[in-house]
Amino acid sequence: MSNLRKFRSSNGLKWISVIFCPENNHKFYVDVSHPRRLYRTGTVNSSNCGNLCELAKKSRVRIEAQDALLDYFHGTRGLQIIDAENMSRNTPHFFDSLAKRVDIDEAQVKKSLTRFLRYHPINEFEPFFESIGLKPSEYLPFVPRNMMFLSDDELLLENYYALCNYGIQRDWIGKIYKEATEIFGYDYGVLSLKLQSIQNLGLNYTLVAKIIASTPRLLVENSGFVEFLAKLKTAGIQNDWLEEHISVEDSYDWTGMLKVMRQFNAMGLNEEKIKQTCTQHPQLLLECPKHTTLPLFGFFWKFGFTFADMQNLFLQFPEISVVKFTNNICCSLKFLRDINMCFEELGWFVRSHPVLLGSSDPKSVKSLQTSLNCGKAKLNQMLKDDPNLLQKWALGLRVDPVHEAKYRVLQATMLKTKFLLSLGYKENSKEMMEALKVLRGRGAALKDRFDCLMNSGLSHVEVASMFRLTPRILNQSKEILEMKVKFLVEELGIPVPELVGYPKILCYKIPRVKLRVLMYKWLKDEAAVPPDLALSTLLSSSDEMFMKTYVESHPRGPQIWKELKKEVESD
Numbered sequence: 001m002s003n004l005r006k007f008r009s010s011n012g013l014k015w016i017s018v019i020f021c022p023e024n025n026h027k028f029y030v031d032v033s034h035p036r037r038l039y040r041t042g043t044v045n046s047s048n049c050g051n052l053c054e055l056a057k058k059s060r061v062r063i064e065a066q067d068a069l070l071d072y073f074h075g076t077r078g079l080q081i082i083d084a085e086n087m088s089r090n091t092p093h094f095f096d097s098l099a100k101r102v103d104i105d106e107a108q109v110k111k112s113l114t115r116f117l118r119y120h121p122i123n124e125f126e127p128f129f130e131s132i133g134l135k136p137s138e139y140l141p142f143v144p145r146n147m148m149f150l151s152d153d154e155l156l157l158e159n160y161y162a163l164c165n166y167g168i169q170r171d172w173i174g175k176i177y178k179e180a181t182e183i184f185g186y187d188y189g190v191l192s193l194k195l196q197s198i199q200n201l202g203l204n205y206t207l208v209a210k211i212i213a214s215t216p217r218l219l220v221e222n223s224g225f226v227e228f229l230a231k232l233k234t235a236g237i238q239n240d241w242l243e244e245h246i247s248v249e250d251s252y253d254w255t256g257m258l259k260v261m262r263q264f265n266a267m268g269l270n271e272e273k274i275k276q277t278c279t280q281h282p283q284l285l286l287e288c289p290k291h292t293t294l295p296l297f298g299f300f301w302k303f304g305f306t307f308a309d310m311q312n313l314f315l316q317f318p319e320i321s322v323v324k325f326t327n328n329i330c331c332s333l334k335f336l337r338d339i340n341m342c343f344e345e346l347g348w349f350v351r352s353h354p355v356l357l358g359s360s361d362p363k364s365v366k367s368l369q370t371s372l373n374c375g376k377a378k379l380n381q382m383l384k385d386d387p388n389l390l391q392k393w394a395l396g397l398r399v400d401p402v403h404e405a406k407y408r409v410l411q412a413t414m415l416k417t418k419f420l421l422s423l424g425y426k427e428n429s430k431e432m433m434e435a436l437k438v439l440r441g442r443g444a445a446l447k448d449r450f451d452c453l454m455n456s457g458l459s460h461v462e463v464a465s466m467f468r469l470t471p472r473i474l475n476q477s478k479e480i481l482e483m484k485v486k487f488l489v490e491e492l493g494i495p496v497p498e499l500v501g502y503p504k505i506l507c508y509k510i511p512r513v514k515l516r517v518l519m520y521k522w523l524k525d526e527a528a529v530p531p532d533l534a535l536s537t538l539l540s541s542s543d544e545m546f547m548k549t550y551v552e553s554h555p556r557g558p559q560i561w562k563e564l565k566k567e568v569e570s571d
């Protein structure tokens with residue numbers, strides 16, 4: 001009874017500790033006030049108790065062995081207590097390898113290992129390298145053949161402690177050693193001065209430690225880092241941005257990041273827009289820019305992107321990695337080629353919907369043909385009528401039934417038809433059918449593009465006349481049309497009536513128009529060509545024909561053509 005009263009008066013919370021044995025699905029309830037007692041529902045099996053004892057024994061053996069290693073590294077070898085503990089506790093591969101060599105008496109684990117180490121000194125470089133984060137396959141090439149004790153390599157320890165004392169975590173130092181081994185051979189004090197010089201750039205200890213751990217080569221060479229920091233400062237981006245986005249697990253290409261910043265400047269982005277782009281989309285700078293962001297610049301230049309197009313693209317960049325964006329671009333282009341989209345239409349699609357292409361990873365053409373029960377030509381037409389379908393056809397998404405897809409295409413066609421009717425086209429006329437085949441984009445977008453031409457100083461009648469002559473002019477974005485009209489009228493001095501008479505000029509790339517107009521002006525000043533040639537005459541012929549007909553009509557013509565071409569390309 002007295003025992004029962006004691007049980008009732010004890011704190012009930014002492015009985016809630018549970019040990020679960022997975023081998024037989026039994027639970028053991030532990031009385032915390034009597035930690036040696038085990039209670040279980042059901043009968044006690046002596047073999048299960050034996051398993052628990054074996055687990056406890058192994059844990060005890062390991063702890064005692066690690067204590068022996070700690071005493072050896074600190075007491076016998078004289079290593080600092082923190083390093084000795086790190087080398088004895090955080091080196092599982094070394095410990096397992098050592099355990100295979102030692103005949104340990106389980107009753108006297110610490111004594112057995114201490115006796116072994118007295119007569120069998122170990123190579124201290126192996127546990128040292130593992131304790132700083134290197135795997136055996138990584139550190140074996142670094143283990144010296146003519147040394148066993150860490151104290152024999154004074155410069156290694158000197159530079160190792162310089163990193164530790166600066167605040168760099170020990171498990172980060174392995175990466176530093178692997179990527180910049182030579183810094184551990186620096187003379188006394190050199191490494192500390194290098195760390196201080198980086199801090200003197202206006203960075204705090206924590207940020208310097210992260211930067212060095214992620215990019216150890218900075219302790220060997222500058223690699224554009226200082227200039228990149230200056231660019232960030234000029235754009236108004238604080239060091240907190242770096243500290244937030246830098247990861248020790250990654251490596252960074254500061255030279256590549258510097259080139260991206262220079263490209264932003266070349267595109268005409270002001271400091272405020274550079275700050276906006278970098279803070280909203282840090283992946284553009286940080287994700288291996290030499291292999292991601294910089295190739296994107298070249299890719300879009302080849303498709304005829306202007307500076308304005310590039311600005312809009314990077315300001316509207318989706319919230320995905322640059323690697324994923326680039327892969328999506330490649331997959332989307334393959335999809336467009338697979339549905340037999342011609343080169344001219346493909347170029348229009350890329351220029352008009354770069355963010356859509358980079359955000360979509362479409363299914364295979366065969367899969368879509370099966371789901372929609374249609375051919376490639378139909379897929380091509382559906383996509384031209386409604387480009388957003390590309391995102392709805394992405395991998396992992398359910399494809400809408402055919403009747404829904406047809407409804408969207410029909411709706412897009414109706415909107416374009418409504419736009420054409422507003423311009424005076426007759427419904428179902430041949431002229432309207434031809435215009436519908438040429439037009440790309442939704443009706444609302446076409447109306448915006450039409451209005452932007454009117455805002456450039458043209459009347460409704462003039463823009464309508466231009467559209468009837470060349471419907472393709474409205475396949476370009478509003479920003480491109482505004483820029484082209486402004487350039488042709490203000491910089492090249494082409495009268496507005498000439499644009500109305502030859503609207504196809506808006507479909508040409510600006511460098512082509514600029515080069516030929518400047519060449520014609522020079523030839524006209526030299527009286528080598530008729531003074532009243534029409535724009536259509538100058539622009540419609542091929543480069544070879546233009547050279548033969550006009551440029552070579554003057555002895556210095558070819559030389560001036562080369563100079564002007566170089567000047568235009570540099571602009």
